[in-house]
Amino acid sequence: MPQPDVITKGQRIEEVPVGGAVATDDRTRERILRFKKDFHQRILDQIDRRQSLNKYELKAQVEAITEKIFSREELPPFLGLSKDEFKKETFDNVLGFGPLEDLLGDTDVDDIMVVGHEKIFVERSGKLVLSGKAFLDDQHLRTVIDRMLRIIGKSVNDLSPYADGRLEDGSRINVVVQPLAVDGPQMTIRKFPETPLTVDDLIKRYDSMTQDMADFLKIAVRNRMNILVSGGSGTGKTTLLNALSNYIPEDERIVTIEDTAELKLKQPHVARMETRQPNFEGKGVVTIRDLVRNALRMRPDRIVVGETRGGEAIDMLQAMNTGHDGSLTTIHANSAEDGLLRLETMCTMAGLDIPLSSIRKQIAAAVDFIIQIGRFGDGTRKVIGVTEVLDMKADEYVIQDVFKFEREVILKDGTIKGKIKVVAPPLRFNSYVQSERDTLERIFGKGSSSAKAKPAAKAAAKSAKPPAKPPAKGSKPKSSKEAAN
Numbered sequence: 001m002p003q004p005d006v007i008t009k010g011q012r013i014e015e016v017p018v019g020g021a022v023a024t025d026d027r028t029r030e031r032i033l034r035f036k037k038d039f040h041q042r043i044l045d046q047i048d049r050r051q052s053l054n055k056y057e058l059k060a061q062v063e064a065i066t067e068k069i070f071s072r073e074e075l076p077p078f079l080g081l082s083k084d085e086f087k088k089e090t091f092d093n094v095l096g097f098g099p100l101e102d103l104l105g106d107t108d109v110d111d112i113m114v115v116g117h118e119k120i121f122v123e124r125s126g127k128l129v130l131s132g133k134a135f136l137d138d139q140h141l142r143t144v145i146d147r148m149l150r151i152i153g154k155s156v157n158d159l160s161p162y163a164d165g166r167l168e169d170g171s172r173i174n175v176v177v178q179p180l181a182v183d184g185p186q187m188t189i190r191k192f193p194e195t196p197l198t199v200d201d202l203i204k205r206y207d208s209m210t211q212d213m214a215d216f217l218k219i220a221v222r223n224r225m226n227i228l229v230s231g232g233s234g235t236g237k238t239t240l241l242n243a244l245s246n247y248i249p250e251d252e253r254i255v256t257i258e259d260t261a262e263l264k265l266k267q268p269h270v271a272r273m274e275t276r277q278p279n280f281e282g283k284g285v286v287t288i289r290d291l292v293r294n295a296l297r298m299r300p301d302r303i304v305v306g307e308t309r310g311g312e313a314i315d316m317l318q319a320m321n322t323g324h325d326g327s328l329t330t331i332h333a334n335s336a337e338d339g340l341l342r343l344e345t346m347c348t349m350a351g352l353d354i355p356l357s358s359i360r361k362q363i364a365a366a367v368d369f370i371i372q373i374g375r376f377g378d379g380t381r382k383v384i385g386v387t388e389v390l391d392m393k394a395d396e397y398v399i400q401d402v403f404k405f406e407r408e409v410i411l412k413d414g415t416i417k418g419k420i421k422v423v424a425p426p427l428r429f430n431s432y433v434q435s436e437r438d439t440l441e442r443i444f445g446k447g448s449s450s451a452k453a454k455p456a457a458k459a460a461a462k463s464a465k466p467p468a469k470p471p472a473k474g475s476k477p478k479s480s481k482e483a484a485n
């Protein structure tokens with residue numbers, strides 16, 4: 001199936017210097033770095049280490065040492081920084097998160113990717129660019145990593161050279177150090193806006209979806225459809241999952257399960273759970289699968305899983321098919337068909353001896369809709385399709401697009417113009433609420449809300465034949481094989 005210019009790898013990279021002086025040649029760059037390193041070392045050498053200082057005392061000491069140096073010395077002009085700017089940079093390096101301080105505070109930056117001490121990439125407005133900032137050396141980078149992890153009660157060392165965590169501001173952090181990281185420590189930070197993006201933001205600010213699509217998805221969530229949000233890395237899966245989860249009625253008990261708690265739901269009754277990595281002895285690990293199984297004993301009305309990646313898929317399907325419908329999760333896949341195949345693979349990862357044909361039946365019965373997101377070359381993210389999973393026939397999934405993004409033109413600057421279009425009305429569910437039926441008819445046309453499936457008995461409805469009503473003119477349900485061609 002042809003994909004619009006969805007970017008997963010090899011994005012265009014531009015060098016954009018950020019803050020401070022821009023070194024135009026290697027020699028100047030080298031001189032600046034040497035000066036900064038020397039200055040940093042002078043401060044470290046002069047800190048009184050005989051007593052343990054709290055952070056305020058330490059800051060006062062660094063301030064006093066810096067002032068003393070500044071009272072005797074001028075900054076070299078090649079530095080291109082005022083004393084105040086240099087002082088701030090020094091404080092950030094000695095006491096804070098070094099060059100990451102500014103980037104963490106920059107609301108235009110979504111992702112920060114540190115590749116060894118010299119390169120810090122950022123994602124701004126959907127584009128990957130070099131920040132122009134750097135750490136002094138690998139040791140400095142490592143000190144900052146340890147400082148960041150210590151605050152959240154984590155660490156990395158030779159025995160356990162990688163870590164995942166959540167910073168105080170809610171950002172997600174992943175660190176890999178030597179010997180796993182070949183060219184120096186690697187750090188990836190995913191920042192989230194203070195207030196998570198809402199469906200309204202996705203429609204009006206980012207043009208990522210249409211009001212009709214949102215209205216439909218709201219009805220789907222409220223009518224307990226099982227929904228997979230599918231997309232590549234960083235396409236906005238968690239953001240959309242979060243926005244959609246807020247459609248779950250307030251009187252329901254929601255259990256959320258994530259590797260790193262990123263979801264921010266507004267409902268009053270949300271039980272949040274997070275996995276645990278093994279300790280340095282390799283013990284104490286708690287997986288998504290463990291938590292999904294545990295969630296079933298927590299009397300959930302809804303289970304929201306941040307990302308389905310492994311054997312938990314089979315537990316989720318079984319839950320969805322045995323009364324815990326209305327579950328929402330994300331999956332890493334490039335199309336709806338790909339998502340279904342991934343799900344099959346994940347189910348087999350559970351190590352249970354279930355025949356593939358039975359797994360497929362469970363998937364077809366459980367999954368109602370797959371929402372596919374894509375990231376385009378111009379940096380925008382869009383919902384490129386909503387697909388209904390109807391049935392399983394002769395080992396093929398019968399699926400039907402409900403909405404689809406159609407690309408119209410690509411402008412010279414790479415901007416992609418297109419429209420999200422209605423393809424066919426959903427066949428497998430209907431709403432008992434009149435206002436919702438009116439909305440469905442407004443979006444999909446008269447008669448589109450009269451399908452006979454019963455929301456309360458969705459699992460049973462799933463195993464029945466598709467309703468007699470034909471889909472919209474010009475579109476017919478396709479098998480996953482047809483869709484893939």
Ligand SMILES: Nc1ncnc2c1ncn2[C@@H]1O[C@H](COP(=O)(O)OP(=O)(O)OP(=O)(O)O)[C@@H](O)[C@H]1O
Pocket residue numbers: 110111190191192193197202206208231232233234235236237238239240380381382
């Ligand atoms: N539709 C959108 N338009 C613009 N920015 C978006 C959109 N959706 C998400 N973002 C931003 O993109 C970044 C990635 O979003 P998100 O974490 O939801 O992606 P993801 O697909 O879950 O990533 P991962 O694969 O790493 O889990 C975040 O900073 C988020 O605020």
Ligand SMILES: [Mg+2]
Pocket residue numbers: 237238239307
């Ligand atoms: Mg995510």
